[in-house]
Amino acid sequence: xxxTTMEMAVPRGPRNAVITYLATTVxxxxxxxxxxxxxRLEQAGVDLLGAAGFYQVLTAHGAGMVGxxxxxxxxxxxxxxxxxxxLSTGVFLLNLALFLLGAVLILxxxxxxxxxxxxxxxxxLPQTPMGLWTQAAAASFFLGLLAIGVGFLLLYIDIARAxxxxxxxxxxxLGLPQLFGRAGxxxxxxxxxxxxxxxxxxxxxxxxxxxxxxxxINLYQPGFEIDSLWAKNLIYFFGHVFINxxxxxxxxxxxxxxxxxxxxxxxxxxxxxxxxxxxxxxxLLVYPHHLLMDFSxxxxxxVLGQVISYTSGLPVLLxxxxxxxxxxxxxxxxxxxxxGFVFLGVFGWAAGVIPAIIDATIVVNTVMHNTLWVPGHFxxxxxxGVVAMMFGFMAWLTRAQEKGDxxxxxxxxxxxxxxxxxxxxxxxxxxxxxVPRRFAEHLPEWAAYAQLGSVxxxxxxxxxxxxxxxxxxxxxxxxxxxx
Amino acid sequence: xLQSISLWLTILLVVPVTATFLWVAFSRPAAVDAGELAxxxxxxxxxxFWVLLAVVTPVFLYTLTxxxxxxxxxxxxxxxxxxxxxxxxxxxxxxxxxVGEPVQFRVTSQDVNHGxxxxxxxxxLLTQTQAMPGYTNILEYTFEQPGTYQVLCLExxxxxxxxxxxxxxxxx
Numbered sequence: 001x002x003x004t005t006m007e008m009a010v011p012r013g014p015r016n017a018v019i020t021y022l023a024t025t026v027x028x029x030x031x032x033x034x035x036x037x038x039x040r041l042e043q044a045g046v047d048l049l050g051a052a053g054f055y056q057v058l059t060a061h062g063a064g065m066v067g068x069x070x071x072x073x074x075x076x077x078x079x080x081x082x083x084x085x086x087l088s089t090g091v092f093l094l095n096l097a098l099f100l101l102g103a104v105l106i107l108x109x110x111x112x113x114x115x116x117x118x119x120x121x122x123x124x125l126p127q128t129p130m131g132l133w134t135q136a137a138a139a140s141f142f143l144g145l146l147a148i149g150v151g152f153l154l155l156y157i158d159i160a161r162a163x164x165x166x167x168x169x170x171x172x173x174l175g176l177p178q179l180f181g182r183a184g185x186x187x188x189x190x191x192x193x194x195x196x197x198x199x200x201x202x203x204x205x206x207x208x209x210x211x212x213x214x215x216x217i218n219l220y221q222p223g224f225e226i227d228s229l230w231a232k233n234l235i236y237f238f239g240h241v242f243i244n245x246x247x248x249x250x251x252x253x254x255x256x257x258x259x260x261x262x263x264x265x266x267x268x269x270x271x272x273x274x275x276x277x278x279x280x281x282x283x284l285l286v287y288p289h290h291l292l293m294d295f296s297x298x299x300x301x302x303v304l305g306q307v308i309s310y311t312s313g314l315p316v317l318l319x320x321x322x323x324x325x326x327x328x329x330x331x332x333x334x335x336x337x338x339x340g341f342v343f344l345g346v347f348g349w350a351a352g353v354i355p356a357i358i359d360a361t362i363v364v365n366t367v368m369h370n371t372l373w374v375p376g377h378f379x380x381x382x383x384x385g386v387v388a389m390m391f392g393f394m395a396w397l398t399r400a401q402e403k404g405d406x407x408x409x410x411x412x413x414x415x416x417x418x419x420x421x422x423x424x425x426x427x428x429x430x431x432x433x434x435v436p437r438r439f440a441e442h443l444p445e446w447a448a449y450a451q452l453g454s455v456x457x458x459x460x461x462x463x464x465x466x467x468x469x470x471x472x473x474x475x476x477x478x479x480x481x482x483x
Numbered sequence: 484x485l486q487s488i489s490l491w492l493t494i495l496l497v498v499p500v501t502a503t504f505l506w507v508a509f510s511r512p513a514a515v516d517a518g519e520l521a522x523x524x525x526x527x528x529x530x531x532f533w534v535l536l537a538v539v540t541p542v543f544l545y546t547l548t549x550x551x552x553x554x555x556x557x558x559x560x561x562x563x564x565x566x567x568x569x570x571x572x573x574x575x576x577x578x579x580x581x582v583g584e585p586v587q588f589r590v591t592s593q594d595v596n597h598g599x600x601x602x603x604x605x606x607x608l609l610t611q612t613q614a615m616p617g618y619t620n621i622l623e624y625t626f627e628q629p630g631t632y633q634v635l636c637l638e639x640x641x642x643x644x645x646x647x648x649x650x651x652x653x654x655x
Contacts, residue, residue: 051642051643051645052642055639055641055644058639116641116642118639120639122595122596122638122639124594124595124616125595125596125639125640125641128570128594128595129641130570130641130642132641132642227617228596228615228616228617228618229615229617229618232596232615264517264521271525293598293611293612293613294612294613294615294618294620295551295552295613295620295621295622296615296618296619296620299550299552299553302550302552303547303550306543306546306547307543310539310543314532314535318528318531318532322524322525322528322531325503325504325507325524326520326521326524326525328507328508328510329507329510329514329520329524330510330511330512330513330514331513331514331517332511332512332513333508335508343504343508346504347500347501347504350500350504351497351500351501354492354493354496354497354500355489355493355497358489358492358493359489361543361546362546362547362549362550362551363485363546363549363550363551364485364489364546366485366551366610366611367485367486367608367609367610367611368485368486368489368608369611369637370598370600370611370637370638371608371637373489428490428493429490431486432486432487432489432490433486433607434486434602434606434607434608436600436635436637436645438639438644439644439645440644440645441645441646443606445606
């Protein structure tokens with residue numbers, strides 16, 4: 001059976017909407033990767049930005065990367081979910097429009113207004129600019145994040161509408177009846193994963209909108225005081241859930257694309273359903289591991305953070321990573337960069353959680369928190385995990401079915417993979433050497449790590465550039481591939 | 484010490500994960516009965532789950548005995564120090580300490596969030612806590628070696644975050 005006959009037809013409107021999402025994603029990703037390289041160069045001793053510029057770029061890199069990855073992974077989810085339920089292309093495009101509006105407000109706040117409060121905007125830093133940014137700049141940043149949040153909220157509302165209309169409830173689209181023994185076919189993986197994502201991310205976005213609104217009010221009415229620990233809890237709940245949801249959206253591409261290559265369908269078992277149901281709860285409970293060094297937080301929440309960090313990765317990983325390995329093992333799979341990236345994405349996720357779980361151990365966190373160990377683990381499962389899964393989807397949409405991959409396709413894959421691994425290794429080694437994160441200037445003895453990190457970042461950008469060119473040049477093939 | 488353990492543990496776990504993915508990616512020949520293969524694989528997965536649970540649970544419980552929380556503010560025989568973070572300097576009520584005597588750092592902030600982190604002379608991070616406006620976090624630490632220690636800020640706090648440094652002196 002050829003890829004073409006296995007694929008369902010996608011009308012022109014939704015097809016172009018998905019392509020526009022991916023094109024926007026890859027452009028923002030490239031820009032943010034360049035920002036990342038500039039930061040590593042600054043830490044390596046090449047004075048390009050200065051301290052004020054460095055922290056502005058840091059703020060843009062964090063916010064932009066989270067946004068870009070969310071945008072790209074939601075395209076993966078939406079594309080595959082609309083095979084099963086009827087989704088609104090208009091709402092999908094409205095989310096993109098609000099994202100672009102948000103991006104303009106955020107970039108304007110940073111590079112016109114000078115805002116450098118980091119993407120975490122911990123209260124009361126945005127309200128305490130020390131003359132470096134204006135009230136309007138901070139407001140622009142907050143409103144930008146709010147616009148992006150509203151867009152995603154509308155998208156999830158539309159997805160919830162479609163799932164409820166089709167399955168009769170979110171419990172059913174999560175597969176709970178089949179999990180608890182009721183007969184009948186369970187929902188497909190894309191439906192189960194999308195249900196989980198919309199439940200957790202709706203709650204996350206509402207929490208984020210609450211603290212953003214409170215911060216906006218406080219900006220203009222300082223008498224409206226916010227408790228700094230409550231603010232941290234709301235911000236990290238929102239931030240953790242939102243970034244984790246990107247993995248759970250992108251992983252739908254694994255469930256859908258790998259079987260095309262192996263010829264083995266991805267079956268929904270009760271273990272699969274149990275894993276996704278458990279993860280729905282655990283993703284909401286795990287965020288206290290970001291506050292392990294806030295000793296005023298109740299100890300029970302610290303312990304919860306460690307317990308859930310240990311357990312939350314297991315269900316879906318044992319289902320998805322093990323499932324992917326089983327699906328591929330002795331399947332005579334045809335490797336190209338699409339299947340390669342999807343498989344790499346599963347590896348990046350499975351391996352990346354290892355240093356993350358170690359860091360979530362309270363006693364380890366006392367010497368690793370806010371060192372470069374942290375970007376080490378999140379670049380592992382975001383760059384080599386989520387971004388790889390997204391690249392797999394992009395490569396699959398634009399694949400040349402008869403010709404196969406060319407030299408530059410393979411060069412892009414290996415440059416990105418090699419650069420990504422080196423980038424992560426440089427971060428992790430730096431973290432184990434106690435190098436702080438978010439420092440504009442590094443000590444001379446730390447410069448070598450940043451120099452290696454700069455070379456690695458340059459390789460990642462080169463690989464991404466090749467893959468982006470391949471994507472744009474291959475757009476003409478999308479219609480044939482999915483029609 | 485903890486940093487080295489974390490790094491080696493990461494390497495020891497990531498290497499077999501990598502090897503498994505590579506082994507599976509290039510596995511040959513094609514299986515005739517994929518169903519039977521999947522059954523065996525998922526049986527192995529179930530075993531792996533229980534083995535992981537058996538190995539990780541005692542490690543997890545042991546690490547909980549090492550938590551840095553719950554210092555007694557009324558305790559006797561400790562050197563109590565008030566620490567306040569400001570943009571961008573540390574204010575300490577005392578910066579000279581003795582080896583072997585527990586020190587309680589009572590850490591707060593006058594403005595935004597900071598991170599109070601103690602580094603030794605080799606620039607190895609020894610311990611830390613957050614400095615938050617409106618809260619006092621008590622960090623207890625006993626210096627084991629005399630020397631000059633550095634305090635760095637580990638929570639981003641604005642344009643001179645990286646330059647927010649103080650020095651502690653520890654004597655015999």
